[in-house]
Each structure stands twice: as C-alpha cells, then as structure tokens.
Amino acid sequence: MKRICVDMDEVIADAVSEHLLRYNRDHEEKITLADLHGKWLWEVVALDRHPMLESYLRSEDFFSVLQVMPESQRVLRALQSRYEVFIATAAMEVPTSFEQKYRWLEKHFPFIPASHIVYCGDKGILRADYLIDDNPRQLRRFEGEGILFSSPHNVNVTGFRRVKDWPEVEQLFLS
C-alpha cells in the first residue's frame, strides 16, 4: 500500500484566512486573498508589524478555530481505502500549536489515528511516496513525489504536479 503524507495549514486547515481576518480587524486594513497572489502574508505586511503577525500564530486559540478546507474530510477518508494516510505538519515552528492541532484533528478528522499524525520541522524526514503540501520549500526536501496544493502564495511556483483543491486530489489518486 502506497503512503501519502498530507500537510495541515493551507491544505486541510484554512490558516491564512484566519490570519488575514485577525490582522485586518486589528489594523483596520483590508488585505484580501487576491493581494496574496504570489506572496506570503509576511511579504505583504510591513516589517514593523511582523511581531503582531507572529503573535496571532502563538495565541492560545489560533489553530483550534481554523476552518476545514472544503471536501478534505470526504476525500481523505476515501484515500484511506487505497493508501496509508499520514498527516504531517511542521508544528515545531510554533510550539503553542501542538495541543491545538491535536484537538483540531481529533474533532474534524477523527478517522485519522494518532499513530498517523507527525509533527516535524523538516519534511525530508518523512518516508512516504507522496507529500501533498502548499510549501515548495518542504516539497523540495521531501524525497518522494511532492504534490503542490494551490494556495495564493504559490501560484507562480513550478516544478511540481499541482492540485487546486480536494476534488483534484481525489481525481489524481482515486480515478
């Protein structure tokens, strides 16, 4: 059975929308997802406001309230019938996220056993056939085939097979 690793933020959890929401609310700005085409939020926000961006990620309730990406639950469950599915997130960058991410997965993806959740930093450590991730840096380190999950920041990235949403993941792996 082939093994697929699936990233969390921007792939099954909509972190950037929550990040934008909090930033816009507190700074009376109106940055939209369209403004992020080809850029990370960090490249759009002025440097002196980066500590604030960082503080949202480190708050006690950021990762626990994220919306689930459309169709990700249905497709992941279907993938489990033909693949070994692991969730692999670079949680080490934000230690306050550990327990929140665990509870979020327990709530929204109860069919993923704890034994198939991985918190790491460098995804080169994963032994799997595929990694579905929005971050090209992680896909480059990964030694299997990297599948780029579309996100505003990566629209100009090339060199990977790309899926724009979960129905496309379904088509790629299950059709």
Place this chain on the structure above:
Amino acid sequence: MKRICVDMDEVIADAVSEHLLRYNRDHEEKITLADLHGKWLWEVVALDRHPMLESYLRSEDFFSVLQVMPESQRVLRALQSRYEVFIATAAMEVPTSFEQKYRWLEKHFPFIPASHIVYCGDKGILRADYLIDDNPRQLRRFEGEGILFSSPHNVNVTGFRRVKDWPEVEQLFLS
C-alpha cells in the same frame, strides 16, 4: 551524510526511573529496575493500578523533570559532526507531553534545532539510516537499521544490534 534518529524515553530521558519513583511513593511499594528485567512496568503492576500508572504520564510535570541519560548530551553533539541527527519520539501517545518534551529538549539538548525534532506515533514514517530506540515494536516498523538501546524491559530481545549505553553508541558510530 547519513541520518540517525534517536528516541527520547529510555534513550536520552530516564522516564522509567521517574515512573517507578512516583508509583512506589504513592503505593508504598519497592519495585526496582531489577524487577523489570524482561518486562514493561505495565506487566509488573496489577491491572487495577494501571489507571494510576497512566495518570503519572499524563500529569503536567512528568516529562519535564526527567533525568538526562548519562553521556547522551556529549555523544549526541559529537554525532552531529558526522551524521544528521534527529530526535524522534512517539509523543502522539501522550498529548500532554508535547510542550513538556519540547521544553526539556530546549533545556538539555539546545544544540538540536527544532527542525530536527519529530513527534510521531509509528516510526515506520521516518526516513533515516538508523534508529536508536529501546522499543522493539518501533524498530520492527522502521525501514532503516534499528539499534536496540538496552533497557530493563528489552533484555531478552534479539534480532537487533544492541548498545547498552551512550559510550557504546559513540563506539559504534564514531570509532
């Protein structure tokens, strides 16, 4: 550069001594490490006391107070000059341990970057050449070479290269 993954509990952190200490103290028993030869603590303690054993692991301060295994700091740092070293712990079994384990590593192994820490459940997910672990179940799942780190419970286990302490790890990998 070859890659070595290193387990935490019973390999760099002395969890079983702390577990014994708390259990003996609260139950006025005198179980020793010698009593654990060939057995997990769970096999020595009566079934009706397992919830108590479990509760120690889930307490807020269990993993943060563990003693460092002798020489592990010095040898791990030396290994970094010739190998890529990752810490890989099956933390998913105890979600309350996530932050404690992170702080413990930060305190005692500050030379291990966060990017080289992995929390997982099934160590078959690790892409590495070697895994040093006390748990034969994890070594069997791992696809590189498993090195069994001696611990009372595994004295009778065969089928792996065995190291009894950190000076032996040093000899195996650096001599």
